[in-house]
Amino acid sequence: MSASNKPGWDTLFEPKVPGFPKVPLGDLEAVRGAITPMTTAVMLEPIQGEAGVIPADDDYLVALRALTRERGVLLILDEIQTGVGRTGRLYGFEHAGVRPDILTLGKALGGGVPLAALVASGEASCFEAGDQGGTFNGSPLMTAVGCAVLDTVRQPEFLASVRATSAHLVERLGALSASLGHGAVRGRGLLLALALRHGDANAVVEAAFERGLLINAPRPDTLRFMPALTVTRDDVDEMLKLLEPCLP
Numbered sequence: 001m002s003a004s005n006k007p008g009w010d011t012l013f014e015p016k017v018p019g020f021p022k023v024p025l026g027d028l029e030a031v032r033g034a035i036t037p038m039t040t041a042v043m044l045e046p047i048q049g050e051a052g053v054i055p056a057d058d059d060y061l062v063a064l065r066a067l068t069r070e071r072g073v074l075l076i077l078d079e080i081q082t083g084v085g086r087t088g089r090l091y092g093f094e095h096a097g098v099r100p101d102i103l104t105l106g107k108a109l110g111g112g113v114p115l116a117a118l119v120a121s122g123e124a125s126c127f128e129a130g131d132q133g134g135t136f137n138g139s140p141l142m143t144a145v146g147c148a149v150l151d152t153v154r155q156p157e158f159l160a161s162v163r164a165t166s167a168h169l170v171e172r173l174g175a176l177s178a179s180l181g182h183g184a185v186r187g188r189g190l191l192l193a194l195a196l197r198h199g200d201a202n203a204v205v206e207a208a209f210e211r212g213l214l215i216n217a218p219r220p221d222t223l224r225f226m227p228a229l230t231v232t233r234d235d236v237d238e239m240l241k242l243l244e245p246c247l248p
Helices: 028-034 058-071 140-153 156-180 201-210 233-246
Strands: 041-044 074-078 102-105 117-120 185-188 191-195 216-219 222-225
Touching: 028 058, 041 058, 058 074, 140 156, 156 185, 156 191, 156 233, 201 216, 201 222, 201 233
Parallel strands: 041 074, 074 102
Antiparallel strands: 102 117, 185 191, 191 222, 216 222
16 A cells, blocks of 8 residues: 555555655656665566556566666565466566566465465565464465465466467457447456546446446556456457447
């Protein structure tokens, strides 16, 4: 919440943690200018989820990794939404060929059960085994679920299926959008968004719900699509049949 700049979140769960200056995504010079001797790390999502599924360019991530190394600060990637197969690779950063110093994971990691992780390189980690504990930390049951999820998602055929289904969804959703005068489909894998050029995205969400379809509107002009990674082409086609009459 403290790191986010989403309108409406600024008053939630006070007090916020200070020290999160914001710069525009993709503006390397703005990042360079924001780094001071007091800067510890640069943090971002490979694809901004709550901002409306806005991908960071691969070249930008490569340049950002080089800049953080040059300036001696950590690179933290929030992959709560993009991690564990969502983009068609195990982690979103793999598309750019970079490695962060710290990585946050959740959502898909638990396959539906409450599980999250903070992964750090040896140089960035300040913990020894057993240092960090708590009531809900290190549950053997949740850890077993997470291991099972990773064993499944890491299979090449599983990730290939995510990419193939994504291509089908992008093609079909793009064609529907063009026929109704809406904008482009953006994102990666099965984290996608449709830009609406007219109408209200929240109204579309409500209309879709009435037809038994759950979609999400992170912005008034954006629909977000995050189906289960096991979604099939037939599921995609059925979804589009339900969605079409909801679009203005």
